Amino acid sequence: MRDVTPGLSIGQVAERTGLSVHALRFYEREGILIDPVRRGPGGRRVYGEGDVEWLTLCIVLRASGMPLPDIRRYTEFVRQGTGNEEERLALLRLHRERVTAQIDGLSRCMDLINHKVGVYEDLLDQGATDHPCSAPPS
Amino acid sequence: MRDVTPGLSIGQVAERTGLSVHALRFYEREGILIDPVRRGPGGRRVYGEGDVEWLTLCIVLRASGMPLPDIRRYTEFVRQGTGNEEERLALLRLHRERVTAQIDGLSRCMDLINHKVGVYEDLLDQGATDHPCSAPPS
DNA sequence: CTAGGAGCTGGAGCCGACTCTAGATCAAGT
DNA sequence: ACTTGATCTAGAGTCGGCTCCAGCTCCTAG
Numbered sequence: 001m002r003d004v005t006p007g008l009s010i011g012q013v014a015e016r017t018g019l020s021v022h023a024l025r026f027y028e029r030e031g032i033l034i035d036p037v038r039r040g041p042g043g044r045r046v047y048g049e050g051d052v053e054w055l056t057l058c059i060v061l062r063a064s065g066m067p068l069p070d071i072r073r074y075t076e077f078v079r080q081g082t083g084n085e086e087e088r089l090a091l092l093r094l095h096r097e098r099v100t101a102q103i104d105g106l107s108r109c110m111d112l113i114n115h116k117v118g119v120y121e122d123l124l125d126q127g128a129t130d131h132p133c134s135a136p137p138s
Numbered sequence: 139m140r141d142v143t144p145g146l147s148i149g150q151v152a153e154r155t156g157l158s159v160h161a162l163r164f165y166e167r168e169g170i171l172i173d174p175v176r177r178g179p180g181g182r183r184v185y186g187e188g189d190v191e192w193l194t195l196c197i198v199l200r201a202s203g204m205p206l207p208d209i210r211r212y213t214e215f216v217r218q219g220t221g222n223e224e225e226r227l228a229l230l231r232l233h234r235e236r237v238t239a240q241i242d243g244l245s246r247c248m249d250l251i252n253h254k255v256g257v258y259e260d261l262l263d264q265g266a267t268d269h270p271c272s273a274p275p276s
Numbered sequence: 277c278t279a280g281g282a283g284c285t286g287g288a289g290c291c292g293a294c295t296c297t298a299g300a301t302c303a304a305g306t
Numbered sequence: 307a308c309t310t311g312a313t314c315t316a317g318a319g320t321c322g323g324c325t326c327c328a329g330c331t332c333c334t335a336g
Contacts, residue, residue, distance in 0.1 A: 011312065021313085022295055030293095034276075042302050044313055054276060057250075064247035068293070082274050085265070089258040096251050099244055106241050109202035112195075113234050120227040136220050138172075138192060149282065159283085160325055168323095180332045182283055206323075277336100284331070294320085301314070306307100 007038070007046040017055045024055075031072045032058055034079050064099045145176070145184040155193050162193075169210045170196055172217050202237045 014021045028037060028045075034054055038046040061071050074091050077084045119137050126134070152159045166175060166183075172192055176184040199209050212229050215222045257275050264272070 009312080010314095020295075023293085025314090026294065042313075043315095044302085057276065060247050060250050062293090064244055064251065078276055085258055085262055089255065089262065092251060092255050092258065096248070096255060099248055099251060103241055103244050103248070106202055106237055106244070109198050110234070110237055110241070112198050113202065113230060113237060117227065117230050117234060120223055120230065124223055124227065138195065138216055147282080158325075161323085163284090164324060180283075181285095182332080200323090280333100280335090282332085282334105285329095287327090289326070290324090291322100296319070297317090299315095302312085303310100304312105305310085 007040065007048060008052070010045045010047070013047045013052060013055070016052055017059060019055065019059070027055070027058070030068055032068070032075055034075060061095065064095070065102060066095050066098075070095070145178065145186060146190070148183045148185070151185045151190060151193070154190055155197060157193065157197070165193070165196070165206075168206055170206070170213055172213060199233065202233070203240060204233050204236075208233070 008016075010021050010024055013019075014024060017024075019027070024045075027033065032055075033051060037051070038048075040046040058071055058075075061074075062068075070091065074088060077088045077091070116137070123134075123137065146154075148159050148162055151157075152162060155162075157165070162183075165171065170193075171189060175189070176186075178184040196209055196213075199212075200206075208229065212226060215226045215229070254275070261272070261275065
């Protein structure tokens with residue numbers, strides 16, 4: 001009944017997470033994994049399902065713009081175990097604000113882009129019906 | 139009545155746009171300006187209001203993740219004058235899709251981050267009221 | 277006259293996050 | 307036995323987007 005999680009090679013983890021094997025080793029060097037990866041025969045890395053889950057979280061944090069040093073700090077808190085939940089929460093809240101700011105910024109850019117798309121669409125419609133002169137947009 | 143736009147120095151443009159003077163010269167080298175900057179006595183750059191407006195647009199495009207080469211291509215279309223509105227529109231639409239994808243991605247990250255923030259908030263509330271054991275989150 | 281400050285050019289440097297290379301080791305298939 | 311392919315390490319290279327530096331020219335104020 002034991003050994004339900006048989007251990008994954010770096011290639012398998014790469015496949016599941018979408019990270020490259022290079023990136024996996026790089027993350028490990030950067031201290032992004034919670035505990036040192038186990039090694040199988042020949043010194044090969046052996047990952048568990050827990051590692052994959054953790055990496056999946058890290059990928060989300062990265063994708064939302066958290067810098068690696070911050071991810072490392074968060075990892076260190078988790079590695080230390082319970083007792084620092086406030087700090088973890090503070091990091092997460094800080095990041096949440098950054099993501100909110102990103103989304104807001106992008107939405108404001110979107111408004112302008114939509115506006116310009118609209119202008120050009122109108123211009124082309126109008127041109128199709130052969131309207132007279134008008135100031136060209138930039 | 140003429141000369142309403144007296145011409146701006148690179149420093150003034152930097153101040154208005156928020157770009158650095160370095161970045162302004164860099165953008166110029168990259169072909170991001172619609173026409174070559176006029177030069178005043180001593181070979182100094184003289185910008186017009188139109189340049190500032192154009193740069194303002196470019197800043198929005200950059201802020202929303204459009205790469206400089208794409209901005210350059212868009213600039214080239216505008217530089218060529220009317221007749222390529224379809225191409226401009228295509229570039230804008232493509233970019234709009236990228237921005238939409240970015241916002242969607244970030245929103246999905248937000249869901250997870252919010253979830254984790256909620257988990258830690260609950261955990262700390264619960265801890266304050268001295269609840270018994272529970273599995274620690276990652 | 278001189279000192280400061282802004283501007284000029286060309287080119288080097290930096291940062292983050294990977295990505296790739298070289299050269300070695302190891303396991304499995306033919 | 308041999309080849310293939312995955313893995314290992316240490317370290318170098320890449321890329322985008324600036325940023326900074328050296329050494330020069332200007333203009334203006336004191």
